[in-house]
Amino acid sequence: MLTLYYAAHTCSLATHIALEEAGADYSTVRIDFAKTQQQSPDYLKINPKGRVPALVTDRGILTETPAMLAFVAQSFPAAKLAPLDDPFAFAEAQAFNSYLCSSLHIAHAHRMRGHRWVDADDKAAIAAMQKKVPQSVTAGFELVEKDMLKGPWVMGERYTICDAYLFTLAQWLEADGVDPNRIPRVIDHRRRMAERAAVKAAIAQELSA
Amino acid sequence: MLTLYYAAHTCSLATHIALEEAGADYSTVRIDFAKTQQQSPDYLKINPKGRVPALVTDRGILTETPAMLAFVAQSFPAAKLAPLDDPFAFAEAQAFNSYLCSSLHIAHAHRMRGHRWVDADDKAAIAAMQKKVPQSVTAGFELVEKDMLKGPWVMGERYTICDAYLFTLAQWLEADGVDPNRIPRVIDHRRRMAERAAVKAAIAQELSA
Numbered sequence: 001m002l003t004l005y006y007a008a009h010t011c012s013l014a015t016h017i018a019l020e021e022a023g024a025d026y027s028t029v030r031i032d033f034a035k036t037q038q039q040s041p042d043y044l045k046i047n048p049k050g051r052v053p054a055l056v057t058d059r060g061i062l063t064e065t066p067a068m069l070a071f072v073a074q075s076f077p078a079a080k081l082a083p084l085d086d087p088f089a090f091a092e093a094q095a096f097n098s099y100l101c102s103s104l105h106i107a108h109a110h111r112m113r114g115h116r117w118v119d120a121d122d123k124a125a126i127a128a129m130q131k132k133v134p135q136s137v138t139a140g141f142e143l144v145e146k147d148m149l150k151g152p153w154v155m156g157e158r159y160t161i162c163d164a165y166l167f168t169l170a171q172w173l174e175a176d177g178v179d180p181n182r183i184p185r186v187i188d189h190r191r192r193m194a195e196r197a198a199v200k201a202a203i204a205q206e207l208s209a
Numbered sequence: 210m211l212t213l214y215y216a217a218h219t220c221s222l223a224t225h226i227a228l229e230e231a232g233a234d235y236s237t238v239r240i241d242f243a244k245t246q247q248q249s250p251d252y253l254k255i256n257p258k259g260r261v262p263a264l265v266t267d268r269g270i271l272t273e274t275p276a277m278l279a280f281v282a283q284s285f286p287a288a289k290l291a292p293l294d295d296p297f298a299f300a301e302a303q304a305f306n307s308y309l310c311s312s313l314h315i316a317h318a319h320r321m322r323g324h325r326w327v328d329a330d331d332k333a334a335i336a337a338m339q340k341k342v343p344q345s346v347t348a349g350f351e352l353v354e355k356d357m358l359k360g361p362w363v364m365g366e367r368y369t370i371c372d373a374y375l376f377t378l379a380q381w382l383e384a385d386g387v388d389p390n391r392i393p394r395v396i397d398h399r400r401r402m403a404e405r406a407a408v409k410a411a412i413a414q415e416l417s418a
Contacts (some may be wrong), residue, residue: 048356049308064311066275067303074296082296086284088268094276094303099258102273102311110326117319117345119328125337128327136326145256187356 003056013055017164020198022076066097067088095193107136134177145183167193211235212265221262226373229407231285275306278370316345354392376402388400
């Protein structure tokens with residue numbers, strides 16, 4: 001049995017979608033960022049980083065979206081959510097997820113989480129970071145559009161964990177100041193993702209909790 | 210045949226060490242950051258992100274350290290550089306590498322690569338980022354020290370790709386303003402890593418090129 005600790009409107013949606021796609025038996029626990037529950041003593045016992053997502057398994061607790069996505073794919077091989085038997089293709093999928101985690105999500109995070117990298121009371125520096133977000137997030141999505149998204153799915157003909165992750169980060173692009181007209185293939189991917197039953201189920205569950 | 214594009218004193222050292230540990234047949238190409246070769250038209254054909262590392266394989270080109278490290282481990286299973294047959298243990302290793310990539314390295318990058326997240330000519334914002342680096346990088350290494358580094362190696366008794374990555378980022382901690390006395394287990398790990406033949410070989414090759 002798996003338990004996903006998540007917060008609405010965060011990157012935990014990617015793993016939530018993957019669990020749905022895999023047909024996994026899992027439950028969810030909502031962490032309320034408005035109440036700073038991610039920093040509560042109880043949650044810090046689950047994830048000392050004070051962030052979501054976290055996945056409680058029979059063997060222990062996992063964090064970090066790229067690792068959790070690969071874990072879901074490997075634990076439910078029948079769902080064929082990653083090219084598990086091909087080290088090069090698997091590495092390509094992992095490289096995509098790693099880029100989203102360490103570059104695209106990080107660029108986005110400078111809009112609302114700037115206090116991680118400058119003093120929280122340095123209003124000018126916080127504002128300077130926010131000002132750059134449309135440019136840095138656009139550059140990231142343009143790289144995905146031009147060099148990474150093979151089409152129709154991220155890795156080509158086969159739907160993978162990468163699609164769930166791209167869709168998740170693509171939820172925020174308008175709020176980050178990205179012009180959707182510059183990335184039509186990413187927007188089309190987002191539209192097709194939104195039609196999938198697993199995606200609808202994960203979102204409905206998060207918004208109804 | 211594999212070709213590693215690397216730059217001295219960067220995170221490409223992690224993959225370089227892994228290739229040595231694996232006994233891989235590989236060659237290297239040095240990218241000179243002082244000449245901004247990572248942004249040259251020729252290199253952008255290899256890695257459109259304009260960064261190192263990149264690994265040219267018979268199948269195509271890989272980027273992103275966590276993906277490349279897992280690829281080396283999977284391509285040379287006899288070297289036992291990751292728990293390949295255990296999805297949970299493999300995910301733990303991947304979670305560690307993902308944290309290093311998306312949190313610890315990112316915290317470090319705010320010292321010299323602040324222009325990624327604010328306008329390059331905003332000297333006050335660049336300085337505000339640099340000021341926070343000792344605190345944010347220390348916090349990251351303390352999390353590794355306290356909650357992640359199982360000992361004697363990152364994943365416990367068995368040496369893995371995670372060790373090469375931690376050692377690589379630990380090269381920079383004094384320059385980032387981290388007090389080594391706060392993270393004795395990380396420092397001991399770094400000392401033991403520096404004694405390994407594969408680590409010595411990778412470093413010697415990078416510094417002699």
